[in-house]
Amino acid sequence: MDPAEVEFLSEKEIVKIIPNFSLDKIYLIGGDLGPFNPGLPVEVPVWLALNLKQRQKCRIVPPEWMDVEKLEEIRELERKEGTFAPVPSPYYMELTKLLLNHASDNIPKADEIRTLVKDIWDTRIAKLRLSADSFINQQEAHAKLDNLTLMEINTIRSFFLDSLNFMYKLRSNMQPASSKGKAMDY
Amino acid sequence: MSDALSDDGSHEDSQEDVMTPAELIVKLEEAWLNEKFSPELMENRSEVVECVMEQLTHMEANLQRVKKGDAKASIHRMEIDRIRFVLSSYLRSRLQKIEKFFPHVLEREKSRGEGEPSLLSPEEFAFAKEYLANTETYLKAVALKRMPPNLQTVDMIKAVPQPYLDSFVFLRVKERQENILVEPETDDQREFVWSCAVDLNVEVCVLVWMAPGDHEPAEITRP
Numbered sequence: 533m534d535p536a537e538v539e540f541l542s543e544k545e546i547v548k549i550i551p552n553f554s555l556d557k558i559y560l561i562g563g564d565l566g567p568f569n570p571g572l573p574v575e576v577p578v579w580l581a582l583n584l585k586q587r588q589k590c591r592i593v594p595p596e597w598m599d600v601e602k603l604e605e606i607r608e609l610e611r612k613e614g615t616f617a618p619v620p621s622p623y624y625m626e627l628t629k630l631l632l633n634h635a636s637d638n639i640p641k642a643d644e645i646r647t648l649v650k651d652i653w654d655t656r657i658a659k660l661r662l663s664a665d666s667f668i669n670q671q672e673a674h675a676k677l678d679n680l681t682l683m684e685i686n687t688i689r690s691f692f693l694d695s696l697n698f699m700y701k702l703r704s705n706m707q708p709a710s711s712k713g714k715a716m717d718y
Numbered sequence: 719m720s721d722a723l724s725d726d727g728s729h730e731d732s733q734e735d736v737m738t739p740a741e742l743i744v745k746l747e748e749a750w751l752n753e754k755f756s757p758e759l760m761e762n763r764s765e766v767v768e769c770v771m772e773q774l775t776h777m778e779a780n781l782q783r784v785k786k787g788d789a790k791a792s793i794h795r796m797e798i799d800r801i802r803f804v805l806s807s808y809l810r811s812r813l814q815k816i817e818k819f820f821p822h823v824l825e826r827e828k829s830r831g832e833g834e835p836s837l838l839s840p841e842e843f844a845f846a847k848e849y850l851a852n853t854e855t856y857l858k859a860v861a862l863k864r865m866p867p868n869l870q871t872v873d874m875i876k877a878v879p880q881p882y883l884d885s886f887v888f889l890r891v892k893e894r895q896e897n898i899l900v901e902p903e904t905d906d907q908r909e910f911v912w913s914c915a916v917d918l919n920v921e922v923c924v925l926v927w928m929a930p931g932d933h934e935p936a937e938i939t940r941p
Binding site: 543553555561562580696 | 739740747754807884886
């Protein structure tokens with residue numbers, strides 16, 4: 533899967549904005565939005581929030597978790613735990629990137645947040661690599677990966693699954709008469 | 719595999735008529751992701767595709783009537799574009815799989831029993847048949863007719879790789895299930911069954927297709 537497609541999925545998340553225009557309720561296929569009144573916070577999907585922001589029609593209210601103190605806590609927990617700690621949002625990385633790139637003026641301490649989220653990401657990816665390594669070393673058949681986000685899986689998916697499939701093939705070929713004699717798509 | 723990934727497939731069909739457009743879009747996205755990650759072609763969801771198309775045409779017809787520069791219209795257009803992207807990406811990934819596995823897909827379609835749901839939509843079926851015919855004509859034109867007479871046929875089933883069904887996958891558990899066990903990997907590889915780890919607290923698992931047998935299954939430990 534393309535990372536851009538994961539980002540696309542993250543744009544469906546809901547974020548609060550404060551519009552500076554007024555507009556009646558909109559009846560979208562995916563649900564109703566609005567009504568929009570200047571100064572009154574309203575919940576919209578991220579794709580719309582970013583579009584309005586780019587046209588300078590709103591201020592984005594950062595999600596609750598996008599806060600230096602909360603993220604520091606999460607980072608500490610992530611470093612302390614051996615397994616993957618719960619993340620504030622299933623799209624935390626993508627949302628941080630999108631919101632900080634397009635609306636950094638609405639987010640207090642944007643740079644600190646960027647660094648913190650990057651730290652959390654790095655810690656988690658290091659864990660992911662480590663567990664992939666032990667998964668392979670111990671020839672496991674399944675693993676439980678709580679709290680792993682789509683973007684994180686996506687960084688490892690094709691490489692990891694292809695390697696596993698290939699090793700599986702090598703292992704199974706060591707036994708005689710196990711092949712079905714048909715071409716397979718690896 | 720398809721069962722494990724698309725357990726939404728059959729039992730919700732009866733509720734189709736009460737589905738809201740928002741739920742429909744969720745269904746489409748689900749079908750899109752499942753299709754993207756599954757190694758084989760999944761059952762067609764043409765009912766979802768048709769409903770989404772209907773919604774899009776309806777919305778576009780409405781937008782035709784709106785005057786230019788309307789703030790709402792641009793938001794509607796953006797939404798339409800997003801849905802259209804998912805829809806075409808979904809259909810395209812199905813076509814890619816059909817192109818990749820066409821003899822096997824057609825074979826499965828042929829051996830399908832009465833009343834079983836078809837893997838392909840009527841359009842996809844036509845596409846697969848045409849693709850097969852074109853490939854055969856092409857092979858004949860460029861090479862086969864110059865071969866000795868006894869070598870002039872190609873068995874497509876043998877020539878085209880089949881989907882790798884023993885593939886490892888990531889899977890997300892949607893609801894808690896009891897009594898589902900993951901068996902340890904074994905060396906007995908003759909008959910494979912799909913076993914999977916299903917637990918509400920398990921977000922994602924890496925899985926392999928495992929052999930049934932008399933070995934002790936490893937139970938998923940529940941936190």
